[in-house]
Structure formats: structure tokens, C-alpha cells
Amino acid sequence: MTIMTRFSSWLDHRSGAIDMMHGSGGRATAQLVTELFVRHFDNPLLAQGNDQAAFDVAAGRLVMSTDGHVISPVFFPGGDIGCLSVHGTLNDVAMSGARPLYMSAGFILEEGFPLQDLDRIVASMAAAAREAGVPIVTGDTKVVEKGKGDGIFITTTGIGIVPEGVSISGDRASPGDKIIISGSIGDHGVAILSRRANLEFETEIRSDTAALHGLVAAMVEAVPDIHCLRDPTRGGLATTLNELAQQSRVGMRISEAAIPLKAEVHAACELLGLDPLYVANEGKLVAICAADDADLLLAAMRSHPLGAEAQVIGEVVPDPNAFVQMETTFGGTRIVDWLAGEQLPRIC
Amino acid sequence: MTIMTRFSSWLDHRSGAIDMMHGSGGRATAQLVTELFVRHFDNPLLAQGNDQAAFDVAAGRLVMSTDGHVISPVFFPGGDIGCLSVHGTLNDVAMSGARPLYMSAGFILEEGFPLQDLDRIVASMAAAAREAGVPIVTGDTKVVEKGKGDGIFITTTGIGIVPEGVSISGDRASPGDKIIISGSIGDHGVAILSRRANLEFETEIRSDTAALHGLVAAMVEAVPDIHCLRDPTRGGLATTLNELAQQSRVGMRISEAAIPLKAEVHAACELLGLDPLYVANEGKLVAICAADDADLLLAAMRSHPLGAEAQVIGEVVPDPNAFVQMETTFGGTRIVDWLAGEQLPRIC
Numbered sequence A, B: 001m002t003i004m005t006r007f008s009s010w011l012d013h014r015s016g017a018i019d020m021m022h023g024s025g026g027r028a029t030a031q032l033v034t035e036l037f038v039r040h041f042d043n044p045l046l047a048q049g050n051d052q053a054a055f056d057v058a059a060g061r062l063v064m065s066t067d068g069h070v071i072s073p074v075f076f077p078g079g080d081i082g083c084l085s086v087h088g089t090l091n092d093v094a095m096s097g098a099r100p101l102y103m104s105a106g107f108i109l110e111e112g113f114p115l116q117d118l119d120r121i122v123a124s125m126a127a128a129a130r131e132a133g134v135p136i137v138t139g140d141t142k143v144v145e146k147g148k149g150d151g152i153f154i155t156t157t158g159i160g161i162v163p164e165g166v167s168i169s170g171d172r173a174s175p176g177d178k179i180i181i182s183g184s185i186g187d188h189g190v191a192i193l194s195r196r197a198n199l200e201f202e203t204e205i206r207s208d209t210a211a212l213h214g215l216v217a218a219m220v221e222a223v224p225d226i227h228c229l230r231d232p233t234r235g236g237l238a239t240t241l242n243e244l245a246q247q248s249r250v251g252m253r254i255s256e257a258a259i260p261l262k263a264e265v266h267a268a269c270e271l272l273g274l275d276p277l278y279v280a281n282e283g284k285l286v287a288i289c290a291a292d293d294a295d296l297l298l299a300a301m302r303s304h305p306l307g308a309e310a311q312v313i314g315e316v317v318p319d320p321n322a323f324v325q326m327e328t329t330f331g332g333t334r335i336v337d338w339l340a341g342e343q344l345p346r347i348c
Helices: A002-006 A027-041 A081-094 A115-132 A188-196 A212-222 A236-248 A263-274 A291-302 B003-008 B029-039 B083-092 B114-130 B187-196 B213-222 B236-248 B263-272 B291-302
Strands: A054-058 A058-070 A101-112 A137-142 A152-162 A178-181 A228-230 A252-256 A286-289 A312-316 A326-328 A333-335 B053-058 B062-068 B097-109 B135-145 B152-162 B178-181 B227-232 B251-254 B286-289 B311-319 B323-325 B333-335
Touching: A002 B083, A027 A115, A027 A137, A027 B213, A054 A137, A054 B227, A058 A081, A058 A212, A058 B097, A081 A101, A081 A115, A081 A152, A081 A212, A081 A236, A101 A115, A101 A236, A101 B152, A101 B227, A115 A137, A115 A152, A137 B152, A152 B062, A152 B135, A152 B152, A178 A212, A178 A291, A188 A263, A212 B291, A228 A236, A236 A252, A236 A286, A236 A326, A286 A291, A291 A312, A291 B135, A291 B152, A312 B178, A326 B187, B029 B135, B053 B097, B053 B135, B062 B083, B083 B097, B083 B114, B083 B152, B083 B213, B097 B114, B114 B135, B114 B152, B178 B291, B187 B263, B236 B251, B236 B286, B236 B323, B286 B291
Parallel strands: A101 A137, A252 A326, B097 B135, B251 B323
Antiparallel strands: A054 B062, A058 A152, A058 B053, A101 A152, A178 A286, A178 A312, A228 A286, A252 A312, A326 A333, B062 B152, B097 B152, B178 B286, B178 B311, B227 B286, B251 B311, B323 B333
8 A cells, every 4th residue: 555655636436537647557547456456456466566466385286367358338247347257267277177266357458447447346346255265366447548448447357276186077977977967057148138128027037157276176176076167157068068079078867857947047038039059158168977976966056055956967978070969859950150250249 | 260160251351340249248259269269278277168277286386477468559560469468478477487378369359440450460479479378268349339449458467486496576675685687778669669650760660579588588597596586677777777766675786887778779769859768668677686696697508599688787785765777888987866757658
């Protein structure tokens, strides 16, 4: 906070807006960083005011993941771009089985973006980071001219440490393995799209945005030899299963009836012409494990609030074409292909 | 590369452009990642195709730093946004004395951005990463609608390991310490601004963009107890010295005559009405060390190609106001204040 001592005026959070000076690297940038970012993120590493954060780590297997966030609108039922940018990266780290340690955040702000909105977003990031127990220890802010951005983009990066004996990777699915989803699909994408389309439903559909590393820790403790974990974000469950099938060179057979889907999300998808299999999730994960481990893993998931509705949805089969096939509720079978076009732009 | 097996067509690198599908998370995203990013960055961690990279580290002090890059124009004399985004983050990591280990890259692309330009930029990043010996092991790509971005923004994050016994921080400058700059100032900012203003000089002014971790390694080996290191990017040398003075609660006295400045950069600054002290650098560093160590450090710097023109430019003095004062070439003394406004928008 020493950097503040020579500033004469404070940011006008109520009616102020981002201007090009906030990206200059000079006094206005320092003021924004100190009064807004450092104040909310409030941790000793960030407060040191260096261009990098330093911390001690034990020897081990580290993971690193990054995610850009360009979601529109930035505020939506169940969350905002701030908490989403924390959850998104924590989840990518956690999908290796790792315990997240630290995060960084890079902001690209458009000239004219209201400081009040920025403050609300940064407060939401800080709350999400605090709740997750993973501090944001370093960051960066750039400003672009009006019309050269869209309010706010946030790129977060996380690092974490993988527990001994855990080796989760997308190429480890084997025929006979069980495929488990942690809960209902499509909530996030439908929440965003409903807001864009100004649709109102009897029950508000809220994004499922959440940090999954606590659930993953419980899962890894119960079954250290989970084969694959992935969060079905952009492109939805269909795309995630296809990615895993490709990486592992296997096929998959899933059952439509087994996939949890909220009635209101189902209804909204019908109204909007969406296939929920392709709709983004931000608080769900797909796990693949040996058949013998499935009951234990399912029980561990169901004991955690974020996995209470976990279901086995299918199994891995041999298939040189790496097709994902689904038994439909009508009794037929269809191939669940990759998302080919752009169903929902800027969903995260 | 397994992800390619089911794609029927290849990206049209010559006349193609980014469209919204490339951000969908579906097949088009996978194709872009595989044919462009993975191909250029070419390393086994990235090729695994997981949403995170995993690697082993020894116990020790780790650093993490992130930097967003929004420079305009994206191609400029001496570099482009690609190599700049690698150098910028490597340098922030290196300014702790650390040896950079791995990097991540997050891309925010505007619909319509030519694939040919993207290819050139990613190739430049890959070359810079290879030359630095620091692989880009994980990444992310988002696409925004035309008019909601500006071609390409790149946010890179780096991690590195600090050698035993090194403890460099902005709050360690003490009265009596010497202040050293690694070479001439203002080259990067003037190169960008000349390009924007379509100015031509007899000698082309090129950005000094470079990765400084090799220079830092040589410096730390010669003088492990360097007190402060910082790269004077946005806001220039003046802003960096003010930041360090504030953090350490000391004053500084520098000599204008001692600061290396190329004649053509000097001339361009006069023409453009710029004070070179505030102009961004992308391949220079400021070092502060005990007076007794200064000769040794200077010699180590001058033995490295990126520090050949290193100079002692002043010293740290006691000052409760943390002022940076400069003896001018005219014999007077003036206060070198923080950059107050926005001198050069989108310089990095």
C-alpha cells in the first residue's frame, strides 16, 4: 500500500469509468491496482507490489492451466465473469487431480467500462478465490480504446500440485471403464442464453458455475486411480466425450435416460432449439474409472454437495473409429458427434 | 495429433480468417489448436491434449507472473505481438532472479482476423520460446465478434524457479546502493510510435524486445545478492524508478548524462514530443545492488550481449518523500515524477 502515499485523489467508484490512463503503467495504473485489485484480492504476495509472485513449493508433480473469459453478458443468473474466471481455471487445474495452489489474473479493459462494474466483478473474483482457498497472487491490467474490446476480458492461470500416485489423463480410458457425470447438464449455457434472449421461466435457470477441486479431492481420496477427468464446458458433454474418446482411441456408449437434466433446462432447450448435450457447463465434471472402482467413486461423489446427483451414464467400448454412441430414450441408438458449428458464442 | 483423424478439411492458411466457430470449443476449435498452435509450439506436454500441463519440479522457491499484450500495430520493426508476449512474461519472471521453466498462452481473437497473420504471430512466439528454452505447455483460445476486439490479444503466464540464496525484491533498495541500466532507453516505444505515425528515419528504429533471463542468470551468478531488478516497460525508466523508490521508501539520484540513449531515438523523441524517460522498453532492465558489488555486476552485464552497454546511472539516497531526482545535462536538478497521463497507449 506504500504506493498510495503520494496520490492526491481516490478513484471515483460510483460514477467513474476506465480511461486510457489506467493502462499507461503510470500513476493511474498504480492507483487502479492498489485501490481496486490489491484491496479486493488482499493477500501478502500481491501486496508486495512486484511484477511476479514468489512462493515455496515442495518437490512434486505440478500442473499449469490457463483460460480466457470473454462471456457476454458479464453478469448472469448464478454468477458473473469474475467468479467464472476463477472457477474455470481452478477446474482445469483440478481435472488433473491436482490441488490448486495459486492463480494469476490478466485484465483487458475497454475504455469507458464503468468502475462500479469492475469493482463488482473483482469483488466476485476475490470471494470465489477466498472460498476456494486459492489466492490470486499476481496480475496485469491493459486498457484498449472504446470499440476495440467489449467491456472486460479476464485471462486466469492456475498452478496446482498433483497428489502422489494420481495419474489422470485424457488418454487413459479403456474398454470396460465406467463413465460418470457429476450432475445435471446444460445449466450454464441455458442461463446465459435465457438472459441474452430476455426469456423468463417460472423457475430461474442459474449457471452452475462452481469450483470443483473440493469434489475432485474427495474423489481422488476414494479412488486414486481415476483414469480421466474433464469438465464439459464449451461444446458440452458431447464434445468432452468425443475428445476423451479420440485421445484414448476408444468408443463410448452412453444412455440418454441416465444423463441428469433439469426439467426447466430441458424445456428451455426445446424452446431455444438447443441440444443439451452440446450446451456448456461450468460446475460439472466427467469421470472415467475402472468398472470395479465405479461404485466407490460414485459414493464419494454423492457425498459431496457438488456431486450429489452424480450418475453412471455409460461405458467405454473398443472402437477404432472412436465414436460416441447414445441409446436414446426412444430406444434407438445415435452417434453423438463433435459440435460442428458455433452453437453458443461467448458462453465463457 | 490423434484429434485430427476425423477432420475432412484443413485450415485455409492463405486466405482464411478466424470465425466464431473457432471459439466454439467444438471441432473447429480443435482443428485450429492442432493445426496451428500445437504444430508451431511443438512440445510433448502440449501435444498430450489435456486442459492442463503436468510436469515435475524440485522443491524450491517458485515465481509466477502474467502479462496481457494488446499492442497496436501487431507487427512492428524488430518484432511482433507474438515474440513480445513471450519476452514480456519471461522478463517479469526473470526479474525475480528466477530461471523460467514453462509458459501458458491465452488468445482472444477477433472474428475476421486473417489466419495468415495468426500463423505468423504463433510462429514468432514459438521461435521466441524455443530460443529462450522455455516451452509453451498449455493454452486457450477464445473468439469474439467483429468489432468486439482488435485482431489479437495474447495473455501469457510464466513460472520459474529462484536459485538458492537469491532474494530480489522491489523493497530492497538501500541508501548507498548503485542503480544500473542494462542499455539504451526508449527503443521499443519509439519504434511503435514511428510505425503508427508512419515516420521514416535514416536508421530504422527497432524495438529492443528480447528475453532477459540469460542476462539475469549471468548477473545472479556474479552477484547473488542483487537487491532489485525490474524491466522498465510501460511508463519507462522514470516509472520503474519511482515504483522501486516507493516500495523501498528511499530516494534516488540519477544522472541524465549517464543514461544510454541512441542518437536516433533521441531525435525521434524530440520530433514526437516524448520524454525518453517515460518511453517503454522491452529488452532492458534496471538493477540495484550494494555499492561494493556494482563493479562486479557491471562487468558481468557487459560480458553479455544484452548488457553490453550497461551503465551505472545513479544511486539510492535516503528520502522520506521517495523522490527520484535527476542531474540534467544542463547542470540543474529536477524531480522525475511518475508518468501522470497516458503517453503511449497500447505500447505492449
